[in-house]
Every structure is written in C-alpha cells, then in structure tokens.
Amino acid sequence: MIHTTSRVLASDLRAHLDQTVTVSGWVNALRLQRTMQFVILRDHSGMVQVTYERDGGGPLEAVIESLTPESAVRITGRLVAAPQVKLGGLEIVPETVEVLNRAETPLPIDEHTGPEHRLDWRFLDVRKRATAQLVFAAQTTLEQGLREYAMRHGCTEMHTPKLMGTASESGAEVFKLGYFDRSAYLAQSPQFYKQMAVAAGIDRVFEIGPVFRAEPSYTSRHATEFTGVDVELSWIDDVEDVMAFEERMLAHSIAKVAEVHGEAIREVFGIEVLVPEAPFPRITMAEAQEILRAGGWDPESVKEDLDPEGERAVAAHIKEVTGHEFVFVTHYPASIRPFYHMRPADRPDLTLSFDLLWKGLEITTGAQREHRSDVLLKQAEEKGMDTAPMQDYMNIFRFGCPPHGGLGAGLGRILMVMLGLDSIREAAFLFRGPNRLTP
Incomplete structure (x- = not known):
C-alpha cells in the first residue's frame, strides 16, 4: 500500500487542524458504544482520540470493532477541534483504519502487575x-x-x-x-x-x-x-x-x-x-x-x-x-x-x-x-x-x-x-x- 500522507506525531497534531492526517501507534483504550466508537491512539509523544459514528455495520465500523488494546494501527482521517475532548481538545474522524499488528488478548501485564513480572514483559x-x-x-x-x-x-x-x-x-x-x-x-x-x-x-x-x-x-x-x-x-x-x-x-x-x-x-x-x-x-x-x-x-x-x-x-x-x-x-x-x-x-x-x-x-x-x-x-x-x-x-x-x-x-x-x-x-x-x- 502506498501512503501519500506522512505520519504526524500526537504532539504535533495541533498544527494540522482541519487537515487530513495520518497517525500511527497503539490502541491505548477502546470505548465501543451503541452509536459511537472511540479509540484512544498512543504514540511515543502522546495520545489522540479517534471518533467514529457507527454507520450500520460498514467496513470501517467492523475494523474498529475488531481492535484490541495495544494493537499497532495506522489511522488516516480529518483532524477537527473538539473542546469536550480532554486530550488536547482535538479528535480525528477516521477515513481509513489499518491494523498493522493485532495484539492478542488478554495482555500479560496490567497496571496491577508486580515489578518482577513486569520485567518478564519489559x-x-x-x-x-x-x-x-x-x-x-x-x-x-x-x-x-x-x-x-x-x-x-x-x-x-x-x-x-x-x-x-x-x-x-x-x-x-x-x-x-x-x-x-x-x-x-x-x-x-x-x-x-x-x-x-x-x-x-x-x-x-x-x-x-x-x-x-x-x-x-x-x-x-x-x-x-x-x-x-x-x-x-x-x-x-x-x-x-x-x-x-x-x-x-x-x-x-x-x-x-x-x-x-x-x-x-x-x-x-x-x-x-x-x-x-x-x-x-x-x-x-x-x-x-x-x-x-x-x-x-x-x-x-x-x-x-x-x-x-x-x-x-x-x-x-x-x-x-x-x-x-x-x-x-x-x-x-x-x-x-x-x-x-x-x-x-x-x-x-x-x-x-x-x-x-x-x-x-x-x-x-x-x-x-x-x-x-x-x-x-x-x-x-x-x-x-x-x-x-x-x-x-x-x-x-x-x-x-x-x-x-x-x-x-x-x-x-x-x-x-x-x-x-x-x-x-x-x-x-x-x-x-x-x-x-x-x-
């Protein structure tokens, strides 16, 4: 697949308001509601919210539904102002969601894991x-x-x-x-x-x-x-x-x-x-x-x-x-x-x-x-x-x-x-x- 849009880091998004951007990173969190799907994407510089309104079972909705925490993804969409979003008042309305590597579930560590076991999954x-x-x-x-x-x-x-x-x-x-x-x-x-x-x-x-x-x-x-x-x-x-x-x-x-x-x-x-x-x-x-x-x-x-x-x-x-x-x-x-x-x-x-x-x-x-x-x-x-x-x-x-x-x-x-x-x-x-x- 040829990508004409170069990757933008989460920390640099504000400079691209009202533009189409491509972000790459990991699924930090998922909220799959009845009418909306929310993905929090994380890269090494920060996080951004991706918001998609369900469309009755279309291909994009199905891809987002299949995501798991820590999956590696590439998302292209329009960056818009969203004052209600705590992550910098921005969100991406996705046009494509590419799953680069789906993470198995459940993850072997979480926030309650002790330090020795965390070292096993460093x-x-x-x-x-x-x-x-x-x-x-x-x-x-x-x-x-x-x-x-x-x-x-x-x-x-x-x-x-x-x-x-x-x-x-x-x-x-x-x-x-x-x-x-x-x-x-x-x-x-x-x-x-x-x-x-x-x-x-x-x-x-x-x-x-x-x-x-x-x-x-x-x-x-x-x-x-x-x-x-x-x-x-x-x-x-x-x-x-x-x-x-x-x-x-x-x-x-x-x-x-x-x-x-x-x-x-x-x-x-x-x-x-x-x-x-x-x-x-x-x-x-x-x-x-x-x-x-x-x-x-x-x-x-x-x-x-x-x-x-x-x-x-x-x-x-x-x-x-x-x-x-x-x-x-x-x-x-x-x-x-x-x-x-x-x-x-x-x-x-x-x-x-x-x-x-x-x-x-x-x-x-x-x-x-x-x-x-x-x-x-x-x-x-x-x-x-x-x-x-x-x-x-x-x-x-x-x-x-x-x-x-x-x-x-x-x-x-x-x-x-x-x-x-x-x-x-x-x-x-x-x-x-x-x-x-x-x-």
Whole structure:
C-alpha cells in the first residue's frame, strides 16, 4: 500500500487542524458504544482520540470493532477541534483504519502487575508507561552531556575489550567463561585498559560501556551487568584534579537534562532536577566516621568502609550543614582499596581515593593511580597478590608512565538518584541480576 500522507506525531497534531492526517501507534483504550466508537491512539509523544459514528455495520465500523488494546494501527482521517475532548481538545474522524499488528488478548501485564513480572514483559511495560520512556530519554541526554564535557576537555573516547585473559583487579567477582581451549573473564572494569591508554600517550580517556560484576547482591542498587562511565586523566598533580573534573562534568550533564527534560520530569516523577554547584563538599573518611560517631553511632559499628546506612547518614549531615546533595568522601584506608591506588607519602595506611555520594548513594569511585613500577609491585606484594598473571598490566609502568588518575561511575545509579527511582532495575532497559538472565 502506498501512503501519500506522512505520519504526524500526537504532539504535533495541533498544527494540522482541519487537515487530513495520518497517525500511527497503539490502541491505548477502546470505548465501543451503541452509536459511537472511540479509540484512544498512543504514540511515543502522546495520545489522540479517534471518533467514529457507527454507520450500520460498514467496513470501517467492523475494523474498529475488531481492535484490541495495544494493537499497532495506522489511522488516516480529518483532524477537527473538539473542546469536550480532554486530550488536547482535538479528535480525528477516521477515513481509513489499518491494523498493522493485532495484539492478542488478554495482555500479560496490567497496571496491577508486580515489578518482577513486569520485567518478564519489559517491552510492553516500557511501551505502556510514560515514566519508563522518560527514563531513556533522560539517559540519552545525560550521556550526551557527559560526552560533550569530556570531549570539550580533551578526552578521547575509547572502546576497551570486555573479554580478558586474566581476572581483572582482585580476581574476585568476575564471570569466567570458556574461550576456545582456555578460560576468559568478563571485564569488571575498563580500569587496566584506561591506564594502558594514558601510558600510550592518549592524554585523557573516557568510555561509556558495559561492566560485569559477579556479585550475588540482591539490593535495589546492584546489577551484574551495567553501564559504566569511566574517565582517566594523565599528567595530573593530585587526586583533586580528578574530583574537579568529575564535579564539573556532572554539573554540565545534569544542567543539560534539566534544560531538555526538567518540565517532564517534574510532571511525571514529581522531582525537581537541581543543577549542582561546583565545587562539591569534600570530607575525609576519618571525618565521615567522626560525623557518624557524633550522630550517636556505636564506635564498634563504625567500620573502615561506609555501609549504605552510613553513606545516607553522612550525606544527610552534609546536606544539613552545606545545603549540597553531593559529597566526596576521600582518603579511604589502604586495606580496603585496590593495590594500584596511590598512597600519601606521610600516610601509607591511606589512599588518594574517593567515593562520590549523591543523596546518600555512592555513584562513583575514583583515585590517583600508583604509576611508579617499584611502588606498585611492593603494594601488590603487601596484599599477597601474584603479579605474574598481570604481567601485561605491570609492564605499563616500566617505560615512562605519566602520573594519572580516574574514576568509574554507574550510569544507572546516576539516573536512579536523578529521577527518584526505587530500584536500578527501572534505570536499565533489560536488567541483569543474579536471578535474571531473561528476556
């Protein structure tokens, strides 16, 4: 069939009043009355009412009668003003109704379906919910902002391998798989490859790509596959350079989301996207522990690392004192950080590292890396690590590697906080967790 009229989106209809238009989308609702037939058609931009007066069983009436909810249709008709219609005061009087794909009935999910079962039918779930569609629109703009800032500030985008011959970092929490006649591992971070890139003379590097973590975590903020935002900067003076880069990159990207989607996010999620001011507050891990103790935490329960409850308490305190939703927690103990984090000369028990908390959720980990071969070897030995399988990595530091540092942030976590989502499952199109490998 040849279509001479091009498709008009629901959001653009007002410009075509009293014209013949073609709309394509899904049947959102049907009201089949004795004398009238009403179809609410939905596309990704909005909805429009289609109104047909029954004509005693003609072909058009029969087609409309045969429709089912969520059927894909193409409708051509005259767009007229209809002040009584709540959907923008417009309606289409149809001339042709083409059923492109009739949906089976009943649908496998409805508004009462629980979140886990909705994930089984994610394509329908996303299609039917404006909230889900807005998540991915915001994600697109957020990523655009991150790339824009990184590229404007001298970063080269890299795509590093996700298959590794040896387990990265500590060797824990990696997925092992068969690779021809030997084993391979899914990368739990592009960390080593980013460092290789700066050693290769690519001054500043960033990557937005998949990350795999074999963590048996069942929380609202963990996933076994997620999108990581990674940056590595060379020729830095100290870790402060990395934090300054990140806070400005986030401020730029969040401002972009606020500008493009702020109104929709306010309407759909009831959330105000606030653009943060740089610099963000910074406190040391020792100061964070003091805050917890002062808040009445039992000294025995204040551990070397911050647990989720501790992160929330520290962030709430900073918000109260400074009014800021973000806080960098710095100088984590060497005992709980990777061997490649640099340590201050006067405090070898600490690291030049940080976590960034937003509204009490950790969204980033970063650090200055140790670039001196002999020191790195010593720190690996201290942690009882066998460096032989990591020879390719250790070689990076033997031939003039510059001082450098970087960060890894979770795209899903940033979206989760920005949009006030209950779970990271809602920030991914298709979630992967310990119990979910489908669809």
